[in-house]
Each structure stands twice: as structure tokens, then as C-alpha cells.
Amino acid sequence: MRAVHDRGGWPGAGPIDRSEHHLEDWERRTDAMVQLLASPDKRVIRVDEMRRAIESLPPEQYESFPYYGKWLSGIEILMVEKKILTREEIDRKVAELEKCGR
Amino acid sequence: MEIGARFKPGDRVRVRSGNPPGHIRTPAYIRGKTGRVEAVQGLFRNPESLAFGGEGLPRQPLYFVGFNQSEVWGRYDGSPLDTLRVDIYEHWLEPA
Numbered sequence: 001m002r003a004v005h006d007r008g009g010w011p012g013a014g015p016i017d018r019s020e021h022h023l024e025d026w027e028r029r030t031d032a033m034v035q036l037l038a039s040p041d042k043r044v045i046r047v048d049e050m051r052r053a054i055e056s057l058p059p060e061q062y063e064s065f066p067y068y069g070k071w072l073s074g075i076e077i078l079m080v081e082k083k084i085l086t087r088e089e090i091d092r093k094v095a096e097l098e099k100c101g102r
Numbered sequence: 103m104e105i106g107a108r109f110k111p112g113d114r115v116r117v118r119s120g121n122p123p124g125h126i127r128t129p130a131y132i133r134g135k136t137g138r139v140e141a142v143q144g145l146f147r148n149p150e151s152l153a154f155g156g157e158g159l160p161r162q163p164l165y166f167v168g169f170n171q172s173e174v175w176g177r178y179d180g181s182p183l184d185t186l187r188v189d190i191y192e193h194w195l196e197p198a
Contacts, residue, residue: 002130003130008130009131009175048153
């Protein structure tokens with residue numbers, strides 16, 4: 001079966017939305033995090049790993065997450081996989097920030 | 103042209119079929135199709151290994167392969183002269 005990201009010739013997908021949109025702060029930060037993690041002097045991750053991590057998202061998440069939402073999920077998957085963060089640490093921090101209303 | 107490149111511009115090649123597990127850079131719609139090598143792009147680390155934390159070595163020749171659109175799609179309404187070009191790594195190609 002074809003993977004969800006492999007879109008060429010996908011029936012009924014319709015035209016690509018090429019319109020630009022304003023980037024939110026979280027989107028810019030996500031981009032910066034990936035640039036930093038993948039920079040040649042750090043090389044904590046490679047962009048190829050990011051692609052593979054994003055491709056591993058459940059299809060319903062892949063379809064519904066915005067572009068940088070997929071990036072964020074990719075970072076989380078790789079940080080947990082590389083034992084840099086645990087899922088619990090990420091969830092705890094998210095809960096903390098939600099409590100602060102941020 | 104490149105050291106270790108098995109094919110040269112002008113060679114007819116067939117893209118391998120199948121859907122192996124892992125991270126693949128060869129799109130599904132082009133697998134099993136026959137095209138012509140237009141250029142050897144150079145040697146690059148294999149992304150299928152890099153994607154899982156490997157070093158991607160040995161470097162793989164990457165080819166710019168041209169296909170006829172009407173051969174790629176079952177139903178193609180455009181001109182029969184339309185072509186499609188895809189970057190494909192050597193291990194996905196066989197002589198045709």
C-alpha cells in the first residue's frame with residue numbers, strides 16, 4: 001500500500017494551494033529548531049530523519065496537521081527516539097505551559 | 103562520467119517495482135516504468151540509510167531520468183511529447 005506522503009497521482013487530491021500565509025511565532029521557532037538541530041556543527045538530526053519521522057505519522061494526523069505541525073511532531077519523534085527527551089517530559093512541559101495560559 | 107556510475111546519458115532504464123519498508127525517495131507512481139537517463143547528477147549519501155541515523159555510505163550515483171508522461175499515467179490527456187523528469191538513485195534502476 002502506498003504511504004500517505006507519496007502523493008504523486010493521488011486521485012481526487014485537487015490542485016495544490018499555493019497561497020502564502022503569515023507565519024506564526026511557533027512556526028518560525030519550529031523552523032529555527034530544525035535548522036539548529038540539523039546544522040553541520042551540531043548534526044543532532046539529519047533532514048532525512050525528519051522526513052522519515054514525519055512519514056511515520058498516522059495518516060489522519062498527516063492529513064490534518066499544518067506544515068510546521070508535522071515538523072513539530074517530527075522533532076518530538078526524533079528527540080524521544082534519540083533519548084534526548086522522554087515523551088513524559090514533553091507532555092509535562094506542554095501541560096505546564098497550558099496551565100500558564102500560553 | 104562519475105566513478106562507479108553504472109548507467110550513462112542515453113541509456114534506457116527501468117525503475118524497480120515493489121514497496122519495501124523504510125524511507126524511500128522513489129515515488130510510487132514511477133516504479134516499474136521505463137525511461138532514459140538524461141544526466142548523472144553525481145554521488146550522494148543514500149537517504150534511505152541517512153533516514154535511520156546511518157551514514158548513507160557508500161555514496162550512490164543519482165540520475166536524472168526522463169519518462170514519457172503518456173507512459174507514466176494510465177490516462178494522460180496532454181501532449182504525447184510531454185515528459186517527466188525524476189531524480190532516481192542507482193539501486194532503484196535496472197537496464198531496460
